[in-house]
Amino acid sequence: MKKKTLLKLIFTASCLLATYSLLNNHETTTLNKLAFQNIEALASGENDDNAYCLGYGSIDCRTVKVEYKVTNFSLD
């Protein structure tokens, strides 16, 4: 009986953890995408890698110097 309750508890905890991390991940991506849209595009342009070179800066990105080098509008 005790063993069954313990298993149920572990299962419920796992489900809650999985749901939380899924929601949390989604939130981060949305935040990044919105933030990236505010950056002045220097050499943006979608390509097969979904890579973007954004803003004026000092990071080397496909022959230009930018503020951000990202894929899929995300740092994750």
Add this chain to the structure above:
Amino acid sequence: MKRFAYILLIGISAIISCTDSPGTRYPRYSTFPNEKAISARVIDLDTVFFRYPFRVAVKDSIAIVMDLHNTDYFFHAFTYPNWKHIVSFGKRGEGPEEMLSAETFQFNSPDSIYALDANKMQISRWAVSAENYSAIRQEVIQLDKSLVRSLDFYATDSCFLIPDYLGEHRYWQVDYSGKPIKSIGKIPSETDFTQEIRPALAQAWRSFIDYNPHNGIFAMVTQLGESIEIYNTKENTHTVLYGPNGEPQFKSVKGEGFPTGIMGFSDIVITDEHIYSVFQGVRFKDKLASYQQGKKPEDGGRYIYVFDLKGNPIQKYILDKPIYGIDVDEKTKTIIATCVESDEPIMEFKI
């Protein structure tokens, strides 16, 4: 029996936790014995408009500023200390005499100013004359294609020192005809990456370098992390140091590196006694959060870290303005710095 199993488990856990993690191969610094806040004196410059003043170097009576994003000329020479414009050179363009990009430069003397164009894979040498208000290109060295892309360099008496772009080695000795002579070292990551990830690793470990021929110290700092390497070429030693932010963080997509951690160091200068470096230390996530709030995040470092030649932290300067490139004169205790954030592109700090 059950008790014995518990004791055994606790014993094993204690041994594991007391053993050094294999992930921390290199020493860490966390604090500096001395900290000092210093204020900028803004240099009055009304003759040249800079978009992104990235590097500065002073030699006797001439100062040169490199503008990373200038639409006309990448380099601008001034009198020093009066900062009167002499000449602009390194015209941006696609012509044979023009430059596609400018990464950095080395100012040895008025007739020995080396400039690196990574997009053309060329190092050109210029001569500037304050009397004639002229800058003339003296020679061009075409770098070998096997180097792929060179993002920094140092010209010694016998060769160029150039960081490796493919992640197989740490840096190259390249002769004055542009041919690689010797590869040295490897990227001091604490993670063992597979062969396919190495180009991405090298991009993430993009480093700024400097060399001092008097003491034989060659050092590098990472732009996208907090790692420092010191090669003592006279004693043949190699020191690696990690700061609190650790090595550059990145993700690899088809062998290309995408930074995910911090903006780290932006310049390095080695004097006869010390290593000076500009440090930013801002997380990309925090910069993006600023954009999210409708604010433009600051670009530039508010710290100058000083190490001795063995890599021991000596001094941390906290600046009242964000800066990028520096030139250090220990005799006059002066640091000249560039700032990309305002209409005050050049400033001076007394240390």
